[in-house]
Amino acid sequence: MNLRKLIIILSFFLATIVFGTFSYHIVEEIPLFNSLYMTIITISTVGFSEVKPLSIYGRIITIVIISTGITIGAYAIGSLFGMLIEGELAKTFGRRKLEKDIRKIRDHYIVCGFGRIGHLICKELHQHSIKFVVIENNPSAIDQLEVEKYLYISMDATTEEALLKAEIMKAKGIVPAVMSDADNVFITLTAKSLRPDIFILSRASDEKSEMKLKWAGATKVVTPHLIGGKRMAQALIRPTVVDFIDIAMMNNHLGLIMEEVVVNEGSRLIGKNLIENNLRKDYGVIIVAIKKYNGDMIYNPLPDEILEVGDIFVAIGKKEDLIRMNEIL
Numbered sequence: 001m002n003l004r005k006l007i008i009i010l011s012f013f014l015a016t017i018v019f020g021t022f023s024y025h026i027v028e029e030i031p032l033f034n035s036l037y038m039t040i041i042t043i044s045t046v047g048f049s050e051v052k053p054l055s056i057y058g059r060i061i062t063i064v065i066i067s068t069g070i071t072i073g074a075y076a077i078g079s080l081f082g083m084l085i086e087g088e089l090a091k092t093f094g095r096r097k098l099e100k101d102i103r104k105i106r107d108h109y110i111v112c113g114f115g116r117i118g119h120l121i122c123k124e125l126h127q128h129s130i131k132f133v134v135i136e137n138n139p140s141a142i143d144q145l146e147v148e149k150y151l152y153i154s155m156d157a158t159t160e161e162a163l164l165k166a167e168i169m170k171a172k173g174i175v176p177a178v179m180s181d182a183d184n185v186f187i188t189l190t191a192k193s194l195r196p197d198i199f200i201l202s203r204a205s206d207e208k209s210e211m212k213l214k215w216a217g218a219t220k221v222v223t224p225h226l227i228g229g230k231r232m233a234q235a236l237i238r239p240t241v242v243d244f245i246d247i248a249m250m251n252n253h254l255g256l257i258m259e260e261v262v263v264n265e266g267s268r269l270i271g272k273n274l275i276e277n278n279l280r281k282d283y284g285v286i287i288v289a290i291k292k293y294n295g296d297m298i299y300n301p302l303p304d305e306i307l308e309v310g311d312i313f314v315a316i317g318k319k320e321d322l323i324r325m326n327e328i329l
Contacts, residue, residue, distance in 0.1 A: 285317030
């Protein structure tokens with residue numbers, strides 16, 4: 001029942017009480033308090049005796065009060081039950097649809113925890129149309145997940161059952177991002193026991209926890225406080241460098257982004273150097289690094305650097321140019 005409907009019902013109810021009180025007082029010459037009492041017992045239809053014998057006009061007033069009171073009461077009760085039933089049905093069917101969508105998902109990421117870090121991760125993944133499932137059991141966080149319409153599971157992320165329900169066997173990677181480092185270690189160990197090959201990007205509070213998470217099997221570990229502190233220091237020491245990184249990594253008015261592109265089998269880039277591929281000429285992008293298929297990283301590659309299957313090159317350029325390049329290549 002929304003606020004507007006509630007106000008309307010209360011207004012009609014109060015209007016009925018005022019009408020009955022003053023009608024009895026004026027027509028039947030009953031004192032105001034007794035008139036109010038008479039109106040209340042009439043609306044409630046409790047069957048108490050009349051304060052005084054009523055005239056024909058008094059009985060007409062009583063009929064009007066009873067009819068109005070019953071109508072308002074029936075409407076209020078009907079609206080209340082309708083709200084409860086609709087809410088429960090919507091919740092039930094919504095939950096079933098959510099579970100169905102999660103069962104169908106694949107090549108997604110599992111984000112464990114929807115705190116400040118988890119929320120930011122989900123926001124970025126959503127903006128880039130990357131599939132993910134959140135595991136969270138905090139009621140306030142779940143309310144926010146409902147608002148954002150993200151796929152989520154209301155369970156403890158440290159349990160094997162939660163990871164299996166999040167379809168870890170079909171997932172691309174998992175992000176333990178809960179507040180407790182001990183829980184992140186436990187999630188990492190559980191994930192590795194289920195999927196030894198899965199990519200794990202974990203959150204850590206300090207450098208000691210970072211080492212423990214790597215020992216537990218995390219592929220990469222990020223320490224937000226450490227990164228934040230270093231970045232603030234760099235903003236003081238090398239402000240222009242930080243500004244450039246912001247331009248390259250964040251969406252802004254210039255529209256520049258940094259993207260990685262995988263050289264897959266069948267690509268026309270294979271076996272050609274950067275000059276022959278004409279990436280800068282055709283798409284207006286700059287290649288700043290190449291990660292070779294064997295793991296070696298080449299920074300500021302020379303024009304004669306040849307691309308091979310499995311190479312990943314990092315390019316910077318306008319968003320629309322990078323999207324066009326990815327679609328063509």
